[in-house]
Structure formats: C-alpha cells, structure tokens
Amino acid sequence: MSLQPTIPTVAVIGTGVIGRSWIRVFARAGCHTRVFDPDQTQQSKAIEWAESTAAVDERLGFLAVGGAATEKQRIAPCASLSEALVGAGWVQESGPEALETKQRIYRELDAAADDAAILASSTSAHDMTTIASGLSGADRCVVAHPVNPPHVVPVVEVLAGRTTRPDVTERALAFLESVGQTPVEMHRYVPGFLLNRLQAALIREAVSLIGSDVASAAAIDAVVRDGLGLRWALMGPFGTGHTNADGGAGEYYRRYGDAYRALWADLDATPEFSDRVIERIHSGTEAMYGPDSAAAVGEWRDRLVRGIRRLKADDPAPTPETGGA
Ligand SMILES: NC(=O)c1ccc[n+]([C@@H]2O[C@H](COP(=O)([O-])OP(=O)(O)OC[C@H]3O[C@@H](n4cnc5c(N)ncnc54)[C@H](O)[C@@H]3O)[C@@H](O)[C@H]2O)c1
Missing domain, CATH: 1.10.1040.10 (N-(1-d-carboxylethyl)-l-norvaline Dehydrogenase; domain 2)
Incomplete structure (x- = not known):
C-alpha cells in the first residue's frame, strides 16, 4: 500500500479504542502523527498498542518489511494539547461521546489549532452544528465518523455542520481517501448516521x-x-x-x-x-x-x-x- 497523504501532519486527540486505531491509520499512511490524551497513562498504552499491532501486521504481511519501525518513527507523544496541535493540518478528535465534553474540547481545539487546520470529530452521535455552535472556527469543523477499528475497516462517514465551508468537506474527503480510508459523504444529519x-x-x-x-x-x-x-x-x-x-x-x-x-x-x-x-x-x-x-x-x-x-x-x-x- 503506497499512499500520499494530502495533509502531512495530523493530531490525534483522545487515545481510547478509536483514537489508538486512528494513530495506526495516519502513521501507516505516512503522516507525522502527534498524539495527546489528558490521561497520559492511556496515551502511553495506546502508543504501545499501535506499535505492537503494527509489528503483528508486518509479521502477517499486511505491512512491508521495516514498515512497523517506520510507522513508529512517525508517532510523536505530546504532553499537552497545544504541543500536539503544532503544525497539524488535520485534527482527529476521539474524546468521550458526551456532548458537553465534545463542546469543551472543540472550544480548546478552535482556540489552539492552526487557523488552516481542519477539526474532525469521531463522534457517533452528534451533529457538528451542535458541537461547534458558537465557535469562530465552526466553518472548519466536520464529523469524520469511523467504523471500529478504522485501521482495519476503511469506511468513514463525513458530515458537515450547517456552517462548515464546502472546501473543508472536500478537503476532508480527499484527505481521508489519501490515507487509505473510504470516506462517504452524508447530505444531512440523521441519528446513527448511515x-x-x-x-x-x-x-x-x-x-x-x-x-x-x-x-x-x-x-x-x-x-x-x-x-x-x-x-x-x-x-x-x-x-x-x-x-x-x-x-x-x-x-x-x-x-x-x-x-x-x-x-x-x-x-x-x-x-x-x-x-x-x-x-x-x-x-x-x-x-x-x-x-x-x-x-x-x-x-x-x-x-x-x-x-x-x-x-x-x-x-x-x-x-x-x-x-x-
Ligand atoms: N468505540 C467505537 O466502536 C466507536 C466507533 C466509532 C466512533 N466512536 C466515537 O469515537 C469517540 C471515542 O470513542 P472510544 O470508544 O475511543 O472511547 P474511549 O472511552 O475508549 O476513549 C476516549 C478517550 O478520550 C480521552 N479523553 C477524556 N477527556 C478528554 C479530553 N478532554 N480531551 C481529549 N481526550 C479526552 C480518554 O482519556 C480516553 O482515552 C467517541 O466520540 C465515540 O462515539 C466510537
């Protein structure tokens, strides 16, 4: 699999079941992958998990020889949210599903991320219109809902909020495809997505x-x-x-x-x-x-x-x- 990510540096925020698998997707595709979870023990475990599953993939022939070591070099653990966001053109938020938590994380992301960065959420339930309501950068926020685990199952449901700029959705679709996923665009929000x-x-x-x-x-x-x-x-x-x-x-x-x-x-x-x-x-x-x-x-x-x-x-x-x- 030879991929050419359209965005070179990404941040994975939240490293539970979904975030750790996103680390694999991005690092495997060739992105510099900056990682942050406020629970630093969880973050270390997630990175260990990413490294060990990459090694298994290499053994099984799903990665080229040497691929796991290269993937590992692209993963950068970070001690703070602002450190993780440095240079990131794509932010994949995979924090807890509660709406208030998502809104709080998005306020922090919008304040600290580069102006040009796209802020994508793994949410399974919420509309980006609601998550990003009131943010000055609501127009660069988009849902990118994966299937568990995204490094194995490629479909990602992409859903713009009411104020998301069309070029953000287009760049989101192109980026997800460039890292080997299968992005699917939705036209409007329905509970449960597709x-x-x-x-x-x-x-x-x-x-x-x-x-x-x-x-x-x-x-x-x-x-x-x-x-x-x-x-x-x-x-x-x-x-x-x-x-x-x-x-x-x-x-x-x-x-x-x-x-x-x-x-x-x-x-x-x-x-x-x-x-x-x-x-x-x-x-x-x-x-x-x-x-x-x-x-x-x-x-x-x-x-x-x-x-x-x-x-x-x-x-x-x-x-x-x-x-x-
Ligand atoms: N598990 C699934 O099957 C699945 C599938 C698709 C999408 N999702 C969505 O992905 C997101 C993550 O789900 P999960 O199953 O990985 O949950 P999880 O509970 O395994 O992981 C959540 C992570 O977020 C971290 N976190 C807590 N507060 C945070 C904050 N303020 N900022 C950043 N990170 C914070 C936690 O420490 C934890 O590591 C949710 O929105 C969920 O709906 C889950």
Whole structure:
C-alpha cells in the first residue's frame, strides 16, 4: 500500500479504542502523527498498542518489511494539547461521546489549532452544528465518523455542520481517501448516521427472531455470515439487487417491490429486548465461539477482514470504465 497523504501532519486527540486505531491509520499512511490524551497513562498504552499491532501486521504481511519501525518513527507523544496541535493540518478528535465534553474540547481545539487546520470529530452521535455552535472556527469543523477499528475497516462517514465551508468537506474527503480510508459523504444529519442505522435495522429483526424463538443465535448468525454477508463484503443492498435480476437493480426492485412491502409490514418495529432475550443471545454466541472468546474472535476477524480487502484490491469490481457496459 503506497499512499500520499494530502495533509502531512495530523493530531490525534483522545487515545481510547478509536483514537489508538486512528494513530495506526495516519502513521501507516505516512503522516507525522502527534498524539495527546489528558490521561497520559492511556496515551502511553495506546502508543504501545499501535506499535505492537503494527509489528503483528508486518509479521502477517499486511505491512512491508521495516514498515512497523517506520510507522513508529512517525508517532510523536505530546504532553499537552497545544504541543500536539503544532503544525497539524488535520485534527482527529476521539474524546468521550458526551456532548458537553465534545463542546469543551472543540472550544480548546478552535482556540489552539492552526487557523488552516481542519477539526474532525469521531463522534457517533452528534451533529457538528451542535458541537461547534458558537465557535469562530465552526466553518472548519466536520464529523469524520469511523467504523471500529478504522485501521482495519476503511469506511468513514463525513458530515458537515450547517456552517462548515464546502472546501473543508472536500478537503476532508480527499484527505481521508489519501490515507487509505473510504470516506462517504452524508447530505444531512440523521441519528446513527448511515452505518448504525443500517446495522440497527438488521439487529432489530435479529433480536425479534431470536426473542420469538423463530431460530437460534447460531442459525441467525449463519444466515448473515454464510449468506447475506458473503455478498455484502463485496457490494451493498443495491449492488446485490443489481446481480439478482438479469436486467439489474431496477428490474429486481420492481419485480420484488410488493414482496418487500409485505415483509416490511410484517417486521417487528419494537421487539422485546429484555434480559431474557439478551441472555439467549449471549449463551447462543458463546456456544458458537466458546466462553470469554471475544478478544480471540476479534483478532481473527481483523486478520480475515484484511485478507478480504486484499482480495478485493487484487480483483476490483467492474466500473463503467472497466467493463460495466
Ligand atoms: N468505540 C467505537 O466502536 C466507536 C466507533 C466509532 C466512533 N466512536 C466515537 O469515537 C469517540 C471515542 O470513542 P472510544 O470508544 O475511543 O472511547 P474511549 O472511552 O475508549 O476513549 C476516549 C478517550 O478520550 C480521552 N479523553 C477524556 N477527556 C478528554 C479530553 N478532554 N480531551 C481529549 N481526550 C479526552 C480518554 O482519556 C480516553 O482515552 C467517541 O466520540 C465515540 O462515539 C466510537
């Protein structure tokens, strides 16, 4: 992977689960990555984590030989917010999700960051219009919401606030692409953005099916893992529809429109989500993977996701230019 970041120096502010993974994204891509967390113990742990996962990636062949050492040299731990912001053209804020905390962090960022810096937030919930309300630099603030962990899963939802300058959004999209992510622009705020809304729609039905004993956790997971999910690793619902009728997506959705309308009317809008149902999900999942297996399954998942991404890079989907005609 040879990348040319459009912004050479970045600051990662907040180094929990998401911030530490952003460190990997930026340093791996070639950015000078300045790091700050007010909890300096957490900051040290995050940098150790970044270095050790880079070493594992090098061993697995996801980084070139010597790549982990080069990545490490690009990471600069900082003792204060102002130190971290020196020279940074992109600031990736990944502090706690509480709105008041985000607003306080943004006041500090706006006061201390270079005038030209873009202030991006990893928030999963808030609209930038609300986070940056009243700031003189609200026009350089934008949501850049990753999927966990962003150094493995590339999609980033990009959402401007009402006063964000269009050139800031354009530069944000270009920068995220230049560091190897897949930025997706949203046109307006909706709770959950795109990914969590789509995920919530599927989980709602899965919870309903297990809660009403239509099938086991193993059966429901198998349908997604070895059915829907195999296609979804390559294409979304519209691309899938495109391949399910010879005439493409239009023919498919016209032909099955009534069937989908009937199913939507039958779906359970508010399934029971009680301790009873959650216990059934938990025990059913442990039956698949074993007790206390979350970390091992997570490592396996991250390794195989990288393998899938490599396959897709080696054999990309047809485009209008390459053969869609
Ligand atoms: N965890 C996920 O799956 C996920 C996915 C996408 C987006 N997000 C979003 O990313 C952000 C971070 O989530 P997380 O899961 O990494 O949380 P986390 O609790 O693991 O990490 C938060 C970090 O922020 C630090 N912090 C506390 N006060 C701070 C301040 N004033 N300035 C800077 N840093 C401060 C904490 O010390 C901690 O290290 C949140 O907005 C969250 O919604 C999380």
